[in-house]
Amino acid sequence: MSSYRQQFVAFATQRQALRFGHFVTKAGRPSPYFFDAGLFNDGGALAQLTEFYASAILDSDLAFDMLYGPAYKGIPLVAGVAIALAARGRNVPYAFNRKEAKDHGEGGSIIGARLSGRVLIVDDVISAGTSVRESLTHIAAAGAVAAGVVIALDRMERGTGALSAVDEVRQQMGLPVVSIANLDDIVEFLGHDPAMAERLAAVRDYRMKYGSR
Numbered sequence: 681m682s683s684y685r686q687q688f689v690a691f692a693t694q695r696q697a698l699r700f701g702h703f704v705t706k707a708g709r710p711s712p713y714f715f716d717a718g719l720f721n722d723g724g725a726l727a728q729l730t731e732f733y734a735s736a737i738l739d740s741d742l743a744f745d746m747l748y749g750p751a752y753k754g755i756p757l758v759a760g761v762a763i764a765l766a767a768r769g770r771n772v773p774y775a776f777n778r779k780e781a782k783d784h785g786e787g788g789s790i791i792g793a794r795l796s797g798r799v800l801i802v803d804d805v806i807s808a809g810t811s812v813r814e815s816l817t818h819i820a821a822a823g824a825v826a827a828g829v830v831i832a833l834d835r836m837e838r839g840t841g842a843l844s845a846v847d848e849v850r851q852q853m854g855l856p857v858v859s860i861a862n863l864d865d866i867v868e869f870l871g872h873d874p875a876m877a878e879r880l881a882a883v884r885d886y887r888m889k890y891g892s893r
Contacts (some may be wrong), residue, residue, distance in 0.1 A: 684735040685861045688832075689869040691728060695719055698833075698866070700879040706807065707839075709890060712882035713866065715833050717753060717804035729832070730760030732860045733802065734768060737761070737830055740858040744827040745797030747774040748819065750811040758802045761830075777818055795822035801829040806845045812853065828855050834862035837890040844892035863887055 692698035697719040703711045720729045747765075749758025755776045762774040773793030780789070801815045812829055819826050834846050834857070846857050867887065870880035 684732055684739075685865045686869060688732045688860045689865055691732070692833075692861075693869075695725055700870075700876070700883075712879065712886050715805070715835070717757075717832050726756060726760050727764075730757065730764040733757065733761045733830060733832070734764035736858050736860045737765065737800070738768065738770070740828075740830075740856075742800060742828050742830075742856060742858065743798060744772070744800035746772050746793055746795070746799055747802050748795065748799045748815060749774070749776040749802045750815045751777050751779050753804045754802055754811070757804065761802050777815075790818060790822070795819055795824040797824060798827035799824050800827045803829060804832050805835070806831055806849055806857065808839070809845050809849050809853075812849050812855070816853065826853075826855055828858060830858045830860075832860050834859035836863040836887070836892055838892045842892070847892055863891070 689698065692715065697716055699714050699716075700712060701714070703714040705711050717729075720726055747758050747762055749755050758774045758776055762772060765772060775790050775792030775795055777789050778791060795818065799819050801812060801819075803811055806812060806829065816826055829849060831846075835844070836846070837844055839845050839848065843851065846859070849855050849857050863883070864887075867880065867883055870876045870883060
């Protein structure tokens with residue numbers, strides 16, 4: 681596992697953004713873990729989180745010209761990732777959308793740089809692909825093209841069909857998806873701690889039952 685992937689899972693666990701126990705997913709499945717990116721909710725945590733995003737983006741070798749964050753969770757993420765990339769010598773424009781178009785002042789639904797060229801979408805997770813589809817609408821309307829999507833965690837589990845939401849974005853929308861970490865990384869992380877053996881077994885069982893690949 682890449683060092684930043686291992687460090688991210690440890691960091692998410694420390695922040696309790698990644699928790700283990702008994703949870704129910706939006707799909708109604710009993711899950712042995714839960715991830716909530718909203719718990720990276722102070723300046724230090726956001727700074728560290730976006731450093732992990734920058735590592736994943738640069739490691740992916742994706743070609744892009746600017747960043748785009750879908751409202752609402754994508755807004756602080758895209759700004760933080762732009763700062764983290766600039767600190768590493770990759771200074772790119774960024775933009776995000778507002779939920780309702782503004783009819784006064786600067787107007788429109790996009791704030792920040794004009795959407796142009798190859799646009800990399802920055803979000804927390806992909807659950808049903810809804811925010812990706814909405815992002816593609818904004819990007820295409822501006823005459824730009826989507827370069828891909830970067831997220832914090834890929835749950836690697838099936839949706840209503842054989843594919844996961846992430847795989848649907850990859851195959852049906854033709855977009856590369858980069859994640860800081862995925863469910864296999866969580867399994868590997870748990871495997872390093874004998875005290876987490878019970879949690880590891882539960883996550884492995886979940887992976888076997890609902891995993892997409």
